[in-house]
Amino acid sequence: MSPRTPSRPVGTVTRGTTNPNRLRRMDRWIAATHGAALRRAADPVAVDLGYGAAPWTAVELLGRLRAAAPRARVVGIEIEPARVAAAKPYEREGLSFRHGGFELPLPSPPTLIRAANVLRQYDEEQVAEVWARLCGRLAPDGLLVEGTCDEIGRRHVWVALGPEGPRTVTFATRLGSLHTPSDLAERLPKALIHRNVPGEPVHAFLRDFDRAWAAAAPYASYGARQRWIRAVRDLAADWPVTDRPGRWRQGEVTVTWGALAPRERPSG
The missing domain is CATH 3.40.50.150 (Vaccinia Virus protein VP39)
Structure with a gap:
């Protein structure tokens, strides 16, 4: 028997803001x-x-x-x-x-x-x-x-x-709009956005990404894309980056969830 479908939709109404090409x-x-x-x-x-x-x-x-x-x-x-x-x-x-x-x-x-x-x-x-x-x-x-x-x-x-x-x-x-990789912190999904604090993995990741970005500053003369690629390459020495330079060229980097997952908060 298939699971019973709720009589009402599950969830709450969002603001509904959207724009063409946003996603x-x-x-x-x-x-x-x-x-x-x-x-x-x-x-x-x-x-x-x-x-x-x-x-x-x-x-x-x-x-x-x-x-x-x-x-x-x-x-x-x-x-x-x-x-x-x-x-x-x-x-x-x-x-x-x-x-x-x-x-x-x-x-x-x-x-x-x-x-x-x-x-x-x-x-x-x-x-x-x-x-x-x-x-x-x-x-x-x-x-x-x-x-x-x-x-x-x-x-x-x-x-x-x-x-x-x-x-x-x-x-x-x-990449042309990026000052530092930690600028992305404001767009962390709900599971991570409140965990961007010292002691949490996502905070350490963004800290290290900023350091790699700073160290890659000499590559900025070749463009933001080359600087990003170099920064991600250095970051991958310490973090489990799962994608390859073809994706990095798009201004992306993907990391395993386990490396960034929130720490368990103490109970009580």
């Missing part, structure tokens, strides 16, 4: 790293969860995924009925919109769930429950990508999770 860095990373899984899937469904007051991010996700997986379909899911009604005119082959929340009102498990800027308004203590609920809805080869970005997508940090839980954390930026 391009996340989308391109997903297409590059998860495209093969989407191509293998019998029914490659991707969910744009909490797409907001306008449907631009779902429309763009479809185009970017289809460049890597031509059979991909996107379902935009929103907890606010008026937003679903406003998005309906944009439906077309491969793109639909539904009313719902974290319960994901779909007939079968999706291959991808993208939840961008959704958990920012929640308490840190609620994140693990939401992650577990969403990961439990994934297809066996599925991926949940949950993170936060600024209003025009220049700075973005996201966590990638499989059915078993969190795997990696990716930092992505428009």
Whole structure:
């Protein structure tokens, strides 16, 4: 017997702020790293969860995924009925919109769930429950990508999770706008943003990244991209960086979740 679907959508309404191209860095990373899984899937469904007051991010996700997986379909899911009604005119082959929340009102498990800027308004203590609920809805080869970005997508940090839980954390930026890597701290996802304090791994990571960036200053004469690549190369000597220079050139770096996971807080 399938799990009972809640009578009401699970979650709360977000502010709904969105802009065209805001999630391009996340989308391109997903297409590059998860495209093969989407191509293998019998029914490659991707969910744009909490797409907001306008449907631009779902429309763009479809185009970017289809460049890597031509059979991909996107379902935009929103907890606010008026937003679903406003998005309906944009439906077309491969793109639909539904009313719902974290319960994901779909007939079968999706291959991808993208939840961008959704958990920012929640308490840190609620994140693990939401992650577990969403990961439990994934297809066996599925991926949940949950993170936060600024209003025009220049700075973005996201966590990638499989059915078993969190795997990696990716930092992505428009390099021309970056002063130091720790500028990205303001866009840490909810699971990490309150942990950017001394004694926590994410704080140590950003500290070391800033030091590597400073040491790579001579490479700035060749451009911000070369400086970033050199800084990440040095950072990888002490931190478990999982990606390669091809991704670094995009202004990205990905690290294992275990290296940045919050420390357990004392009880009592």
